[in-house]
Structures are given as C-alpha cells and as structure tokens.
Amino acid sequence: MPSSADELTASLPRGMDGPSSASLPGWLQAVVLPGASLLVAFIALVIWQYLPPALGVPKYIIPVPSALVEEMVRMWSQENLLMHIGSTTTMAVIGFALGGLFGAVFGYLLGLSPLWERILSPYILALQIAPKVAFAPLFIMWFGYNAIPKLIVTVLVVFFPILVNVLQSMRTVDRDLVNLARAYSMNGSQIFWKVRFPSSVPNLMAGLRIGATLAVIGVTVGELVGGEVGLGYLITFGEGQANTAMVFDAIFLLTLIGIVMYWLVAFIETRALHYIPKAHV
Amino acid sequence: MNTLPLAMLTAAPALELSHVTRRFAGRGRGHALFTAIEKLSFTVARGEFVSVVGPSGCGKSTILNLVAGLDQPSEGVVHLGGAPVLGPSQHVGFMLQKDLLLPWRTILHNVEFGLETRGLSATARRERALRELKRCRLLELAERYPYQLSGGQRQRAALARTLAIEPEMVLLDEPFSALDAQTKLVLQRSFADTIATTGVTTLLITHDLSEAVAMSDRILVMSERPGRIVENIDVGLPHRDNPLARQSLPRARALMAHLFDALHLEERLDG
Known part of the structure; x- marks a missing residue:
C-alpha cells in the first residue's frame, strides 16, 4: 500500500498517536x-x-516474610502444595468458563426478548444482590463434600456480572445501526451476528474481567466451607494448627491465581478490542 | 421487487408519495396522537436531486424512514420506482448525520456490509467495495479502522458503503451537519461530484439552506408540524456537480433569500 505512515498520522486526531502525550x-x-x-x-x-x-x-500473629518463604518451601515438600494449587486453579477456570458461558448466553437471550427481561428483571436483581457465597453450605448439604458445591458457587458468582453487562450492552445498541442493517434487508440473526453481538463485545469483556477475579473468591469460599483440597482448605487447616504463615501463603497464592486470570482476560480483551483507540492518560 | 416489469420501472417516477400521513402515539396518559406529516405528496424523477428543507421537528426524518421502508405510513402510499414500499428495499441506500461505520470492521469491510445480503460471492463483494472506495478516493485507507479516519473521510466511507449496493435512490439525512465548516464544503463538493457521476436519484434532508441551493435540482419547503409541502422550488442553476461554483452565482443568493422568507425566519428572530 502506497500510503505513507506520515500521511496517516497527519489524519489522526491529536493525542491518539501514542503514549508520548504525558509529561515524562x-x-x-x-x-x-x-x-x-x-x-x-x-x-x-x-x-x-x-x-x-x-x-x-509474636510470629503466630504476624509472621515475617522470611518465615513465609520457609513455610512455602515446607508446604511444597510436605503438604503437596502443587496439588492444592492445581485443584483451586482448575476449579476457578472451569467455574469461570461455565459461569461466563451461561451468563453471556442468558444475557443475549434476555437482551433479544424485552418481554422476558421485564418479567424476570426483579428476580435477576434480587439474585444479583443476594450474597452468592452464602449459598455454599446449602450446596454442601445437597451435594456433599466434593467438587460440585465449589463449582456451583463459582459459576453463580461469575454468572451475574457477565449477565448484567451483556444485558446492558444489548439495551444500548445503537438503534440507527440496527436500522441500517434492517435497511440492508438483514434478518434478525444477521443483525445479531453482524451488529448486536460485536457491539456488545466491550461490555462482555468487561464482565469477563470482573468474573475472572470473582471466580477465585467463589472457589475459595467453597473450599473454606467444605473442602478437603485446595488453597481455601489450606487456610482452614492452617488456622486449626495456628500456622499463621500457612494462611498468609495460601492468601498470597490465591491472589496470584486471581491476578494471572485477570491478566489473561485483559490480554484477550486488548487483542479483541484492537479497533478501539487507547484512552490517552 | 426484482420481478417488476421493466416498462413500469422506467416509466414511473423514482419516488412518489401520495397523501402520506404519519401519526405517532403520544407519550403520557393523554394517548393523544401527534401527526408528524400530513397528506404529503411529491414525486422525485429519475436521476433528480431533491432537497427537503423545513423547521426542525417538521417530520423530515419521518419521510426518510417511510421511504427507506423502516416505517409505514398511517395513511397514503409511498411508491419507489412504481412499486409500493412495504418494507426495507434492496434499491434504497441511506446515510445519516452519524457515519454509522462499524468500529470493529476495516473501511473495506464496512463498505462490504450492505452487500452481504445480496447473494454475491466474496470476490464480487470485494471488487465492488474497492470500486466504490476508489470512486470516493479512499483506496489508501481501505485497511484502516474507522477511528483512524477523520470525520470527513468517515462520511465519504459511509457514502461509498451506500453506493456499493448500487441503489436506485439515495437518502441523505443531514450528512454534513456534524462536520466543521471547511470539511463540510470539501465534502459537499465531493458528494455532489460522486452523485453526478453515478446519476443516482437523491433525496437530501437538510436544514442548511445554502446546502440545498448548492446541491439540488429542486427544493421542497416544509411547514411546521404537521409537516406539509408549502413550496416547490426549481433551482434551475448550472454546476450541480460543483456546489462551490454554484454558490457564487448571483441567482443562488437570490434563491437563498427567497427560502429565508419562505421559512419565515425573520419572524422567528423575535420569538
């Protein structure tokens, strides 16, 4: 293509051409x-x-950093730490994926059906406000001490922010864009896939970003309440032994898992939304 | 629509509104209907460029929606090329003040947007899109995204998209009103030129009197709501493809003064 980079930059509005606009x-x-x-x-x-x-x-109140490192090494060799990390991560990822999928699907379905949205909106609001993690003991009573209660709590926690974000974006799709598609004789499903869905992607990604961090909270609560495995379980285990360093380490690792998941979603988000100009700070 | 006899297509005016009334349900408890346009009748000949001017809220955009088939009249009929308008038509392209480019698509794919329901192969779509981009002098920007273009370039891309479907009729709803004064002049020139080359029938809705005089063959002046045609002015000036040249003609100034009177703008300065 013959167009020079200069020509393009010249046509760009000010402040969009790079991060150089800040003071340093x-x-x-x-x-x-x-x-x-x-x-x-x-x-x-x-x-x-x-x-x-x-x-x-005393160190059972506040263990110093060097003690945390020692405890981490001990947990790795004696408490099968890798298995616990693996379990928590797997649960968080599966719960996030399922919650995200269900949240998005329900969001789009309700977004396409204003009638159902109006019928269900009071319950959606109620469930959104309800503290989902408080359901954990209930699910344990129903399903027992296995992976299912943790997974359900995680799915529920992730579900709502994504549902609400998608629903919000479906409500605010530009009417004129939809009319343009209609004027080009597009049918409902073409309008959905060519206009409504792509318009909603920024909101969907924002919902997924929130969901990624909430997933770790969901799994942790599930493990705290009724687990025999996972970092949440290690927290209760450490508490029982007055092993403060173990609790600190487990919290640190949970945070790390959350950060990595958030970072992965944010990475996918920037790739998917490359067509939106970067906000200049 | 494609099954119409050819004779009918060529004999009938490009657009005909006969006694078209559009009422909307009023907001609030009163349920009072309000009438956007009332018993509106006019025709647009093939290849003609007609502008509709009038005070704001006189139902100009209602006309556009009715012609585009996005809305149905309460009374009366809209005919396009002799056939009644019952829904969105393959033969109409429309453009608004907003460029309505899809931000997630490149300019090329935006221009292809309207062609995706036309049963064309991907290659044929691309060829047509590139042809229109070339006509609108945007070929270099084909692979850019809308945010990388200036306001004027984006409106040109929107025109390329509108023309790519090879419409019989183009509806323009204030396409220049969001642009700065200089870009507006350049773009009016570019649009006038492109429209003259394609020979497409055009209905321009605008509140800019000089724009109407500079670009059109005929001007319809509408009254306040309920909108009616109060005057039908033949512009009869040369240089339809060059608004700048036309605007400097003495007769153009006289015509603008006349429109100014027709819309009672003088009286409104006091109100």
Whole structure:
C-alpha cells in the first residue's frame, strides 16, 4: 500500500498517536515508574521483616516474610502444595468458563426478548444482590463434600456480572445501526451476528474481567466451607494448627491465581478490542 | 421487487408519495396522537436531486424512514420506482448525520456490509467495495479502522458503503451537519461530484439552506408540524456537480433569500 505512515498520522486526531502525550519521555516512564513500584514493595518488605520482631509481636500473629518463604518451601515438600494449587486453579477456570458461558448466553437471550427481561428483571436483581457465597453450605448439604458445591458457587458468582453487562450492552445498541442493517434487508440473526453481538463485545469483556477475579473468591469460599483440597482448605487447616504463615501463603497464592486470570482476560480483551483507540492518560 | 416489469420501472417516477400521513402515539396518559406529516405528496424523477428543507421537528426524518421502508405510513402510499414500499428495499441506500461505520470492521469491510445480503460471492463483494472506495478516493485507507479516519473521510466511507449496493435512490439525512465548516464544503463538493457521476436519484434532508441551493435540482419547503409541502422550488442553476461554483452565482443568493422568507425566519428572530 502506497500510503505513507506520515500521511496517516497527519489524519489522526491529536493525542491518539501514542503514549508520548504525558509529561515524562517514554523511556523514562518505562523505567522510573516500575522502578518506583518495586522500591515501594522492597521498603514494605523490609519494614515487615524487622518492625514486628522489634515491637515484640509474636510470629503466630504476624509472621515475617522470611518465615513465609520457609513455610512455602515446607508446604511444597510436605503438604503437596502443587496439588492444592492445581485443584483451586482448575476449579476457578472451569467455574469461570461455565459461569461466563451461561451468563453471556442468558444475557443475549434476555437482551433479544424485552418481554422476558421485564418479567424476570426483579428476580435477576434480587439474585444479583443476594450474597452468592452464602449459598455454599446449602450446596454442601445437597451435594456433599466434593467438587460440585465449589463449582456451583463459582459459576453463580461469575454468572451475574457477565449477565448484567451483556444485558446492558444489548439495551444500548445503537438503534440507527440496527436500522441500517434492517435497511440492508438483514434478518434478525444477521443483525445479531453482524451488529448486536460485536457491539456488545466491550461490555462482555468487561464482565469477563470482573468474573475472572470473582471466580477465585467463589472457589475459595467453597473450599473454606467444605473442602478437603485446595488453597481455601489450606487456610482452614492452617488456622486449626495456628500456622499463621500457612494462611498468609495460601492468601498470597490465591491472589496470584486471581491476578494471572485477570491478566489473561485483559490480554484477550486488548487483542479483541484492537479497533478501539487507547484512552490517552 | 426484482420481478417488476421493466416498462413500469422506467416509466414511473423514482419516488412518489401520495397523501402520506404519519401519526405517532403520544407519550403520557393523554394517548393523544401527534401527526408528524400530513397528506404529503411529491414525486422525485429519475436521476433528480431533491432537497427537503423545513423547521426542525417538521417530520423530515419521518419521510426518510417511510421511504427507506423502516416505517409505514398511517395513511397514503409511498411508491419507489412504481412499486409500493412495504418494507426495507434492496434499491434504497441511506446515510445519516452519524457515519454509522462499524468500529470493529476495516473501511473495506464496512463498505462490504450492505452487500452481504445480496447473494454475491466474496470476490464480487470485494471488487465492488474497492470500486466504490476508489470512486470516493479512499483506496489508501481501505485497511484502516474507522477511528483512524477523520470525520470527513468517515462520511465519504459511509457514502461509498451506500453506493456499493448500487441503489436506485439515495437518502441523505443531514450528512454534513456534524462536520466543521471547511470539511463540510470539501465534502459537499465531493458528494455532489460522486452523485453526478453515478446519476443516482437523491433525496437530501437538510436544514442548511445554502446546502440545498448548492446541491439540488429542486427544493421542497416544509411547514411546521404537521409537516406539509408549502413550496416547490426549481433551482434551475448550472454546476450541480460543483456546489462551490454554484454558490457564487448571483441567482443562488437570490434563491437563498427567497427560502429565508419562505421559512419565515425573520419572524422567528423575535420569538
């Protein structure tokens, strides 16, 4: 294609042509900001390591970072930590996938049927407000001490934000775009796949991003209440043994799983939504 | 629609509205109907460029929806090329103030959008889209996304999409009103030129009197709601394909002054 890059940039509105609009030069930002973040972490760790012992706080109240590392190594070799991490991750991913799928499908179905949406909206609102994790003991009574209650809680927790986001986007699809498609003699399913669905993708992705973090919460509650496996179970186990370091480590690992899942969804999101200009800070 | 006898297609006017009335259910408890347009009748000949001007809220956009088949008249009939309009038609293209480009598609795929229900092969679609992009001088931007284009380029892409379906009739609903003054002049020129080359019948809805004078063969002046045609003006000026040249003609200025009076703009300055 003969068009030069200059020509294109010239036609772009101001502020869309890169991150250079902020006050610091790009390379400096790329080095200084992460560096400052790391420095904050380092200072916090140093204080954590030396301040509690200096104040005489016992290690079963606040274990120091070095003790957490020792405990992590012990859990790896003696408590089959990898298996627990694997179990929690698997449950979170499956629960997220199922919850996301159901949430999206119901969101689109209700979005296409305003009548059903109006009939069901009070219940959707009620269920959305209800603390889903509180259902965990109920599911254990129904299904026993196995993977099913955890999975159901996770699916429920993930389901609603995605449903609500998709529904919201279906309500706000540009009427004129739909009319344009109608004017081109498109039928309902063509309008859905060519206009409504692609229009909703930003909202769907935002819902999935929220869902990814909630999935870890759902699994954790399930494991806390009735598990024999997983990081949530290790928290209750550690609590029973007054092993504070174990509780800290399990929380740290759960956070890590949540961050990785969030990051993966955010990565897919930026790939999928490449056609939306980056917000300039 | 494609089964119409050819004789009927060529003899009938491109567009004919006969005694068209459109009422809408009023909002609120009163259930009072309000009449957007009343007993509206006019025709547009093949290849003609007609503008509709009138005060805001006079039902101009209602006309567009009725012609596009997106809405049905309460009374009366709309005929396109001799056939009554019962729903969206393959022969009408429309364009609004908003470019309505799909942000997730490249410009090329946006232009192909209207062709996807026409039973064309992918290659044939691409060829037609590229042809229209070339006509609208957007070939270099075919692979860009809408956000990478300026407002004027986007409206040109929307015109390319509208013309790609090879419509008998193009409906333009204030396509220039969201643009800055300079872009507007350039784009009016570009549209006028493109429309003259294709020879397509055009109905332009606008509130810009100079635009109506500069671009059209005939101007229909509408009254306040319920909208009726109060005047039908033959422009009769040269340079339909070049609005800038036309606007500088003395007769064009006289015509604008006349339109100004016809719409009672003077009186409204006090209100």
